[in-house]
Amino acid sequence: MEDLKVVGKRVERVDVRAKVTGGALYAADVQLAGMLYGKIVRCYDHAHARVTSLDLSEAAKCKGVIKVLGPKDVTQKEYNASVLDMMVSADMRGVLGDIDDQSIFTDHVKHYGDAIAAVIATSEEAAERAAEKIRVTYEELPVYMTAEAAKHPDALQFRPEKPGNLAFQLPEMAFPDNAYAWGDVEDSFAGADIIVEDSFYVPKQKQCQMEPGTYIALYDDQKRLNCWTSTQMPKLVQKKLANLFELPMTRVRINITVIGGGFGARLGMVLEPETCALAMAVPGRPVKLLSTREEDWVTSPSRHPGKYWMKMGFKKDGTPVACDARFENYKGAYYVDASGTAFTTGAWLGGMYKFDSLRYRGESYYTNQSICGAFRGYGNPQTNFVMEQMVDRGCAELGVDPIEWRRKWHKTIGDDGWCIGVPYNSCALDECLDRASAAIGWTEKRAKYKNQTGTVRRGIGVAVMNHTSGAMPMLLEHTVCDVLMHQDATVTINLACSDMGQGSHTTLRQVAAETLGFPYEDVHMSVGDTDAAGFDIGAHASRTLYVGGGAVKQACEDVRRQLFDRAALELEEDVGNLYMEDKIIHVKGSSNKSISVQTIADQGVNNFMNPETGELIGQPGQIQGYASFFPPHNAPPFGATIAEVEVDMETGEVRVIELVNAHDVGRAIHPGVVEGQLDGGAQQGLGMVLTEETYYDDKGICLNNNFTDYKMFGPSDMPKMTNILVENPDPTGPFGAKGVGEAGIVPPVGATANAIFNAIGIQILEAPITPEKILKALAEKEKGLS
Amino acid sequence: MTSRVMAEFDLLLPYSVSEAVTLLASHGDKAAVLAGGTDLLVALKFDYAVENIISLAQVPGLDKLTYDPEGGLTIGARVTLVDILKSADVKEHYPALWQAAKVFATPQLRNTATVLGNILRASPAGDCSLALYALGGTLTLESASGRREVDLDDFWLSYGVTARKNDELAIALQVPAPQAGQKSAFRRMTRVTEDLSKLNAAVCLQMDGDKCLSARVAMGCVGPTLVRLPKVEKILRQAGITPDLLQEISDTVASEIAPIDDIRSSADYRLKVAGVLVKRVIMLALNGGNDQ
């Protein structure tokens, strides 16, 4: 790895100029000739109701209206907006039991904001004015907002094929006793000296990406369905739309517009089905659909909220003997990612500590909340909130230092990772813990904050995490990459990996330049057209650099091999005797025998024949590299966060003073990009643990699907923060890199909760930990004492 | 539910106060005045519709912020939060107002939002309004038939409702000159830094050495309008401010307020911490704006 020229450097990001100057073209900026506008009529009066009448007639008469569409005017086919079913093999699909239960428009409203009908008009104004004229009457149905309510025997059933409103539980066939488990927990608990147990609540956090969903679709004169979208998963959405509208893939084209943030909110389809359905109704005319923030909120998925119970047993010497857990999530109105998150939430739990035995159960219940799906971390932040607080409670009872305990009992190389049977192949968590602890002065502060009595009390807490780079072997990680060598020896990389702002097009370009041995400037990334690019599973699970980078590396190696083969032929030397420097291929030890890459590239296209003799010169043809790449592993990233907080005992207010994040990133291809991911992750993690929650009233009406009343951490709320990048190259990652997209959000959650515990001696079991909850807990403790 | 499309309206651009009040006289309740627009535009994107919007953008003379040691502070209808923050006079003589402007909204908002707009919005959470309530002031209202003055104490009638008649334009607010020994402060509690208040408090104390001669104490987010706390003011009158007195004040506050549960906080929480907030804002005033 020595002597890297582009990898590890803070090169200029490919997207930065356009974004900073306002030149970036988001879907909302795309204007097409003859554009029409769609407006969807949603139910904002009820969270659960049956449509008893729908009158479109007045709307149809409005000025500028082209068409008004009800449920019967569009495809009746049901679909599942999630792409999980396309990420697993056919056998696994059957086992998971994912179902198609969404429709374009519905007559059975299952959540606040469900779609009823739509208007297509010549302007946004006309569409909206007409939409106001659509008359709908409803019959109210009982509302089920929690798993507890939805599983009640008398509850109305959401889907006949999912009795008890149990959308998903770990299937017996793959998970005996419906549990992700090893050992025998009951036996192990019997041998425990200390047992801790509690029930927690994790919140319905929203991604809050900057760009609200905007889509354009056009059913063109070639009978092709074109969709402009900022999806994270172009190739899977292409296939999903092909299935839904019963078209061959050659007749569905996705154009990726600049993505204004994803974090999981665009993992799978969001309003692509609705937009395409509108476009199919007006062939030849493009239709644009712009969501307001409130609409984006209730149509794109959130994090899975729910009740999370956990029990841990330890021996007196600290040995973790057993962990038993159950996460019952409040799935929302439709199936979407019911299976995925219910499983991974336990996978992260299983991947962390060396319990003698462990049992995790994950269940997804239909509720009348808006849907949950992918969100940065995919179950990991939920587990961190619960698992790390339980570990600290255990440590408190054992009287051991939380860092010491974690250092001793975390899983490492050779232990089973988050997927039982797939051992970790790299782990630098010890170094993360050591460096974070030294950076913040853990030992001194922990001692100092022991016996505080003042109004304002400080606390310091730690949390660790394991994550993944792509989801091999659970999901079929795969990226196809083409590398086109131009006549002038510059290259274009063609693939479908999307950049949601995480910097992947920059780091992939660095990987390409480094592998080719070319300057960064000689590489161009061509991305975003599903007509041109081969398969890519999509940007999820911290995998774009790890898997996409693997594909880029392999395809560029293919180019390099072809270059060296041609040079060997030309120079009449063995390939093994050649080396490249500044795009010139030399013969070792012979200073005058060389050929430039430029000559080879030019020769193959412009100069491959002697015009007089007709004899071929060199090897004719344009050089093109190709890879259809499957990663051999999931290069586990590890990380530790130490948080220091100040709690006001009179108001319950928490101020986060400092955060130190130390992450095992394998190799930082672009350190600035990695730091950006850790900063942004921490900001969302702090929001989840301290302020973010979606609130509903008892009728299921959402009360804060907007930025006035949904409160995230902003820049002015952020503490002093240090990011420590521990570079311990992973044997399978491109140049040793591991995924960093999700890791940053995870340990700030547990570390902050533990710092509060350290400051006030009470664990708050429900996130977000608001001042209201802290003050209540302090009052209850006081009462208990007096 | 907000919309990307606003209801249609005519934008009227008067070039003088007299033109503005003439327009108000003819359009009456079918018109809204636009100052910084940070409340009005939010309402227009939500569900508010009005036929005419009368913008103050071209009306000269309303952007004056003047201080005179005798006459006090005059805040014109187009004076923004940034104007307040830039004023050394406000910072020195009316710290409560300066502190409210400092934490108010975001930099972008502070560039356009006006102090008078905050008063006219009549929100029970208004930060500058609350600071001014404690400092005391008189609002000048003008209509085609003349001018009148209304004391802030009589201005807010109920949630979002003021004593302004719909043909009146607010011209300026007059805040009395501080007497020697006047100390004031503002403090608020929010969910995150950039937020609307979930609880706020402001005080203006007339001090003679360690003794408080009289006080105005006001709170927000504890009822349909901003409120004053007469019992607390009475405790402070002619009193030395001791830890015991502060405790008595803190214990009294809850009996003077009637907060509700809403998305920002709960009634219970507000009742519990209101006393703490008032105690702390008094300390802040005494310490000249420094915490502790």
Ligand SMILES: Cc1cc2nc3c(=O)[nH]c(=O)nc-3n(C[C@H](O)[C@H](O)[C@H](O)COP(=O)(O)OP(=O)(O)OC[C@H]3O[C@@H](n4cnc5c(N)ncnc54)[C@H](O)[C@@H]3O)c2cc1C
């Ligand atoms: C993101 C955001 C953050 C905010 N944060 C805060 C905050 O921290 N604290 C806070 O208190 N408020 C906050 N607000 C609310 C708002 O910014 C303030 O109330 C502001 O002071 C309003 O002033 P304006 O000039 O923008 O008023 P406008 O919107 O122009 O007007 C407000 C109302 O007053 C009327 N009006 C204005 N001027 C006159 C006049 N001269 N005569 C008669 N009627 C008049 C208008 O017709 C309208 O009804 C926030 C708003 C937003 C959007």
